[in-house]
Amino acid sequence: MSEPPSARSARAAAAASADKRSFFERLVEFVMPGPDSKDELVRTLADAEQRELIEPESRLMLEGVLRMADLSAGDVMVAAPRMDLLDIDAPYDELLALVIGTAHSRFPVYEGGRENVIGILMAKDLLKLQRAPELKLRTLLRPAVFVPESKRLNELLREFRSNRNHLAIVIDEFGNTAGLVTIEDVLEQIVGEIEDEFDETQIETGIYTLADGAQRVAGDASIDAVNNAFGTRLAADEFDTIGGLLAHEFGRVPRRGESVELGGLRFTVMLTRGGAVRWFRVVRVPALPAADGADVD
Numbered sequence: 001m002s003e004p005p006s007a008r009s010a011r012a013a014a015a016a017s018a019d020k021r022s023f024f025e026r027l028v029e030f031v032m033p034g035p036d037s038k039d040e041l042v043r044t045l046a047d048a049e050q051r052e053l054i055e056p057e058s059r060l061m062l063e064g065v066l067r068m069a070d071l072s073a074g075d076v077m078v079a080a081p082r083m084d085l086l087d088i089d090a091p092y093d094e095l096l097a098l099v100i101g102t103a104h105s106r107f108p109v110y111e112g113g114r115e116n117v118i119g120i121l122m123a124k125d126l127l128k129l130q131r132a133p134e135l136k137l138r139t140l141l142r143p144a145v146f147v148p149e150s151k152r153l154n155e156l157l158r159e160f161r162s163n164r165n166h167l168a169i170v171i172d173e174f175g176n177t178a179g180l181v182t183i184e185d186v187l188e189q190i191v192g193e194i195e196d197e198f199d200e201t202q203i204e205t206g207i208y209t210l211a212d213g214a215q216r217v218a219g220d221a222s223i224d225a226v227n228n229a230f231g232t233r234l235a236a237d238e239f240d241t242i243g244g245l246l247a248h249e250f251g252r253v254p255r256r257g258e259s260v261e262l263g264g265l266r267f268t269v270m271l272t273r274g275g276a277v278r279w280f281r282v283v284r285v286p287a288l289p290a291a292d293g294a295d296v297d
Contacts, residue, residue, distance in 0.1 A: 038066055057281075085117070249262055
């Protein structure tokens, strides 16, 4: 029995549509081939930023995601000698002094020797010993998570999220403690350095280093702080803050994404709030090549 004409027509139309779609896709791939490597993809992202298809901070985060896939826990960990640990047998006052002095929220706890990490203590849990001295510190410990140095950061971030852990102990190939890595260490590979509210130097200057080497400068950072950080000589006679000076250069409060060059630096507005610039992204302007010689009449 032959196929009804309506069915044959529908099938032919679908086939024609599929053929047209595949031909168009092939044509686009021929005219605008996709990136063949990670480096080419990074260049494509840079081109998209220049054409204002994506924001500068979006490009930086996407590049950070690409870089993160090539990094391991051993690349970003805090090495074992620099780890801040708590001794399970230390007196309460000594533990409290270390917690206050370092201002971390989580601490590996060891017993006998620094290599023997037996758990993780939340700083807030230490306060429970004040209200109930009969409690044992051991009962407040949470299980420690151990990962190898070769653990890929994208896999580690997935585990941090799924297990709701924020810290892992990194071990080497012989099972010894090599260091520790936190979820903040991983995220900083994507979003740049996350300033710590307890970092007095950065709070004082308002200048932070981003993942790509650029600087994030607060709008209320003093001009003197900017001059000290970048070795510039921006005038500080009429204005106290870099935001005030740059608003004067713009002639108005600039909008997000706008840039201005001053003193060999390029200031790009990252965030505005309340009618003022909250953050600038700052990079050095490449020096122009020197002229071969002066014109002769």
